[in-house]
């Protein structure tokens with residue numbers, strides 16, 4: 001079944017595979033959580049409400065693309081802080 005990704009929770013800067021993806025169950029619409037790692041590996045989860053199997057396939061690499069963009073923002077943030085003599089370590 002197609003999943004509907006509705007959000008991304010950046011919870012651990014060290015490892016993007018731990019970032020949480022929020023997605024809606026295609027059958028009952030309940031919000032479920034998966035990790036970016038699970039999506040990268042193309043795993044499936046079961047809906048917490050109705051037990052429908054939700055395929056975590058990353059269509060067109062959409063999730064991977066967003067993760068890359070967030071990482072780029074973190075990188076440029078660190079560089080900007082370094083430029084003004086500070087230090088910011090998020091990773």
Ligand SMILES: [Zn+2]
Nearest residue numbers: 025028047050
């Ligand atoms: Zn469901």
